[in-house]
Amino acid sequence: MPQALTPRSAEALLRPLEKSTTSLTAMLEYLHETGRGANIIGDGGTTVTGICLDSRAVQPGDIYIAAPGARFHGAQFAQAAVETGAAAILTDIEGEDAASAAGVPVLLVEQVREVIGELSALVYGTDEACPELFGLTGTNGKTTTSYMIRSVLRALGRETGLVGTIEIAAGDTPIPSILTTPEAPQLHGLMARMRELGVEAATMEVSSHSLSYRRVDGLRFAVSGFTNLTQDHLDLHGSMQEYFETKALLFDLERSDRAVIMVDDSWGLEMARQATAEVWTLASDPATTGADWVIDNVVPAGLGHRFQLRGPDGTVIETATGLPGDFNVSNAALAVLMVLASGVDPARLQEALDRANPLTVEVPGRMQVIAEAPASIVDFAHNPDALARALSSVRSAEPGSRVIVVFGATGERDATKRPIMGAVAAQHADVVIVTDDDPHSEDPAPIRAAVAAGARAEIQAHGLLSEVREIHPRAAAIAAAVAMAGERDTILVAGRGHEVFQEVMGVNLELDDREELRRALLAHGFSPLAATSDSFDPADEG
Ligand SMILES: CC(=O)N[C@H]1[C@@H](OP(=O)(O)OP(=O)(O)OC[C@H]2O[C@@H](n3ccc(=O)[nH]c3=O)[C@H](O)[C@@H]2O)O[C@H](CO)[C@@H](O)[C@@H]1O[C@H](C)C(=O)N[C@@H](C)C(=O)N[C@H](CCC(=O)O)C(=O)O
Ligand SMILES: Nc1ncnc2c1ncn2[C@@H]1O[C@H](COP(=O)(O)OP(=O)(O)OP(=O)(O)O)[C@@H](O)[C@H]1O
8 A cells, every 4th residue: 555645635535526516605504403503604505525624634625524522622723724725614712713814715613523523414425325334443453353243244245445453445445544434534535535435334443432522423324333341442431431422422323223222341331231223232241131142052173263153033043253362253154244233134144154254354453373393373452451362362272372562551541550460460461571662752761660650560369370560662572573583482472463654753663563572473483484475274274
């Protein structure tokens, strides 16, 4: 993928090729009809062909949305937006003066973020025609489950799109992803582009940030799924309750027709109780009473598992996933049920699962096996629950084998999870190598110290035998892990998954954990798997 994309050229990929026009008066009328106060300063007959929230990405003919943010008010970039072709500006009272001074008509509203989604739908016509949407939220498992859903939909012969942390894909065109869930103007532009490309169904990761910032406003999900809720993003949400309430917005009938909710924890149960969309509940434990669907008869198959889904009226679906970890059985089950909930005939779905094995899909940087001896795995676990689950799933039954984990914690994000992740690593690994994750602009040393302190405190409190080392930079930590590993050991490099840049003190350094691991394995005489054959096929695994 070209790294040289600028904000403007990237934005152009998220637009329909065929442009239609919307006048400011049409927007004003829509806002008034839906009970919102708004005024036009200048010529209401002015028409726009696109809508954009970033002055650096404006395309000629756009309405530039000058929104207040944590750092700036977008109105300070109004002049720049007009110089690059903005035909009008949408702003609030605070932005009025700067917007008016930019010399194009201004649509003035009370709360800018409240109207962006709906106006984007109006501009791109996505209120009238949009691919069938599958939305995923939860702390962990969104990316993996959305790849699985896409794979199942493809096996059913549907033309698909995908929006998420790793990439945006409209048809076969991948577009690098900056946010897990892009801003509303980009989402609507993208849906219109997908419509042009004949995309019938799209999966979308819906982050809690996107719900807080109203990025998915104006979209309607046919089926939304909830994976789980564990600690993360408390810097944004303040408390788990607020984090939960934000996620719950997705399961409102105003946004989603149907919801499939994992009820393995109390947050899931509460989510199912609160949701106003039609709910199907799913439990991983077959003994769970009251769940509509349960996962049963899970048996190891190669690196992954075979399992059954048992539902109402004796319905049984049998399938398998080749992805390691019992959490991937939950992800796979959720994917199958979300497709079923969209109205696909169960027999047709079973036939597609049997024929195409779609739940054995390669998800970059998610439990990605780089070598088999020592078992060397790169995973995206970057919060306590994901790290605990990833570590538990890689422990080999072979006597004397050790688990060596290499990880760190992100800078400028939820600092409370740092010692907790250290403690989790000490509980589950024999050797804990603490290194840098993405420190961003924060000094990496105190981040490492907080993680290592959590690990040491856990060892002391429980008399554990794990060993803690602090090694940086990250490539050196990965090399050290390989240097100490024997063939029967397991190395888990956690936290950065598919990412190929590490931001240290504000500078982007090229770093791909998978490449570093391969390099170190080769240097120590081990045999990594070929870079292109990291996907699994249970058919090969027996
Ligand atoms: C915390 C957060 O999500 N902030 C988002 C928010 O920022 P903000 O409103 O504070 O914006 P600001 O920087 O003060 O700027 C104000 C306005 O001026 C505009 N601007 C700014 C500079 C300029 O030159 N021209 C210009 O037009 C900005 O586009 C913005 O509209 O609106 C901006 C405009 O779209 C986003 O870029 C920004 O995301 C930042 C980059 C971000 O890092 N977000 C992350 C945390 C995020 O959303 N992550 C979740 C996933 C998390 C996970 O699950 O791991 C995601 O969905 O990706
Ligand atoms: N169902 C699950 N429960 C707990 N942990 C999981 C689950 N699925 C995946 N994980 C762990 O979480 C990590 C991230 O998985 P994935 O990328 O699918 O989730 P995500 O919700 O998209 O994460 P993010 O929002 O951070 O991008 C995986 O690498 C794995 O360690």
